[in-house]
Amino acid sequence: MRFSKKMISASVAAVFLAFCSTTTFAEERSLYERLGGVGAIQAVVTKFISNVGGDARINGYFKNADLKQLNKHLVNQVCQATGGPCTYEGRDMKTAHKGMKVTTAAFNALVEDLVAALDTFNVPEKEKGELLAILGPMKADIVEVP
Template sequence: MKPLIAAALGLALLWGCSAQQPARDDSLYQALGQRAGIQKIVEGMLLNIARDPRIVEHFRKIDIARLRDKLVEQFCVEAGGPCVYTGDSMAESHKGQHLTRSDFNALVEDLIKAMEAQNVPVPAQNRLLARLAPMRGEVIEK
C-alpha cells in the first residue's frame, strides 16, 4: 500500500509542477521598450512638465527623483511588466492638491509628447493611456 501512496503523491507533485501558469500579457511592456523605455518616457514627461507653464507649479515642491521612480514602477505594472508599485495610492498622493481636469489633461499631453519622442507606436500609446485613465477620478479635484 505504501508504494501505491508514494506513487500517487509523486504523480500529483509532478502534475502540479508541470501545470503552467497563465501567461502574463506583457506586450504593452515590450512595446514601450521594457523598463529602460518606460524610464525614458517618464523622464521625458517630467522634462515636458518642467517646461509646461500650465502645471509646473504643482511639481515645485515634489521630490522629482522619487516621483520618477514611482512613475516608472507604476507604468511598468500597468503595462504588464515584472514590477511592483511601492508608492502611495493615487488618492493619497494627490490629496489636497485640488487638481483640475485641465491639469490632468495637460499632464496627459506631456506624457503623449514623451511617448512620441520615444517613437512609441500610437496603438501602444493608446493602450497605456487606457490603463492609466481610471486613475483620473482619484486625482482630480481632491
C-alpha cells in the first residue's frame, strides 16, 4: 500500500494531537500545583502566622485575632487564588481590614514575613514572584494609612 502525502500528514497530526493531550507541559501546571498543593500551602501559612506573631513591628494588629480562623481563611485564599480546588469563604480584603489603620510599613513588614516563610520551604523565585504578584494588588484594599 502506498501512503499519500495527505495520509502521512493526517497521521503526523494525529500523533501530535495525542502527544499534546497526554503531555503536561511545565508551564501549564497551575501555581497551586507548582507550590506543592494544599499541604505545602498549609505549611507556609502556619510558618507565616508564626513569623507575624514574632514580629514586633506588626503583631499588635493581631492581638485580638482568631488565629485558627485566620489560618483557615489564608490557606483557602491562597489555594483558590493560585488555581487550587478550594473556596475562600472569608470577607473581601477591604471589609476584613476596615478600620485597622494598616500602614504601608506594616504591609511591607507582613510581606517580608511571608517571603521568610516561603524561603523556609525553599519555594523557588519564580513561584514566589507569582504568588507575590497575586497578593500585591490587594494592598490598595488593605492599607488605610499610606
